[in-house]
Amino acid sequence: MKKGTRILLIAGALLVLVLVAGALSSLVLLPVWDSESSASSGQVVPGTSSQPSAATHSLASAGSANSSEPQGLSVSGEGRASAAPDMAVLGLGVSAKASTVSAANSQAQGAMTALLDSLKAHGIQEKDIQTSGLSINPEYDYLNNEQVLTGYRVSHMLQVKVRDIDRVGEVIDEAVQAGGDLLQIQSISLTIDDTTALRSQARQKAVADAQATAEELAALAGVTLGDPTYITESNSTPYTQAYSYDRSVSYSAEAAPATEISPGELEVVVYVQISYTIE
Numbered sequence: 001m002k003k004g005t006r007i008l009l010i011a012g013a014l015l016v017l018v019l020v021a022g023a024l025s026s027l028v029l030l031p032v033w034d035s036e037s038s039a040s041s042g043q044v045v046p047g048t049s050s051q052p053s054a055a056t057h058s059l060a061s062a063g064s065a066n067s068s069e070p071q072g073l074s075v076s077g078e079g080r081a082s083a084a085p086d087m088a089v090l091g092l093g094v095s096a097k098a099s100t101v102s103a104a105n106s107q108a109q110g111a112m113t114a115l116l117d118s119l120k121a122h123g124i125q126e127k128d129i130q131t132s133g134l135s136i137n138p139e140y141d142y143l144n145n146e147q148v149l150t151g152y153r154v155s156h157m158l159q160v161k162v163r164d165i166d167r168v169g170e171v172i173d174e175a176v177q178a179g180g181d182l183l184q185i186q187s188i189s190l191t192i193d194d195t196t197a198l199r200s201q202a203r204q205k206a207v208a209d210a211q212a213t214a215e216e217l218a219a220l221a222g223v224t225l226g227d228p229t230y231i232t233e234s235n236s237t238p239y240t241q242a243y244s245y246d247r248s249v250s251y252s253a254e255a256a257p258a259t260e261i262s263p264g265e266l267e268v269v270v271y272v273q274i275s276y277t278i279e
Contacts, residue, residue, distance in 0.1 A: 072229065073217060074275040077210025081201035082267040085238075087193045088168040091132065091186035093157035094179050101136055101152045108154040111182040118178035119160060122171050128161035157186065163193065169259040188261070192238050195268055199235060202270035206233075210274045218278060226277030238266035 094115060096107035119129060134156050141150045162168050168188070176183055192198065218225040 079202040079205025085190035095155040133157035230275040
């Protein structure tokens, strides 16, 4: 064998020995774990996860979901109480048109003074008279497709509370006499000034309605009804629009001699929602 070949063989053998020695030095002896004792002591066993198993996680999630769902029995109830209205709210005022703003305003304020005197003469207190609108606007007409100024309109509107419902027609008739052709009536609404007693009656009926429904449901489901744990209430405001008038229409003193108002009845409605425990 040639000398060069022997040298290569010796070098290769030495390289193999170096690689084997390196591999042996990297080996680590792993300890032997007792899975039972480790589990009981709370230690983590190598090769196992510290997280709960899939079955355990699923149960926990189900428990969390169940705790967020409504518990017990939830019902709603409705109660109603009615009575005749005892107050009217009038939307009325005056509107005047003239060639100048000053002239229109003078006419409107003269009619407004007469209207206010009429209201006060019928016992309407100042606290029940409130300005709801005041406007000054130019008015135009169109001739041959051209805009032509025809004058200026001044309007002064009031909101008036008439607390004697039997005198509403009389108040309106006197307002027509006072305001003349400049009078405007926007609306008449009927309401109940103090609904405290009616709401209390409706509330009692609503709670009784909810309680009866809950007892019936519990009996049908074969469970025992417990104490209420949650109660909410909402209600409606009694209000009626008895008449509605076009603002652009004026009512002159030659109108019907007597205005009749039919008050009818208004209804207060209370809604409750109650949740109960069940056993």
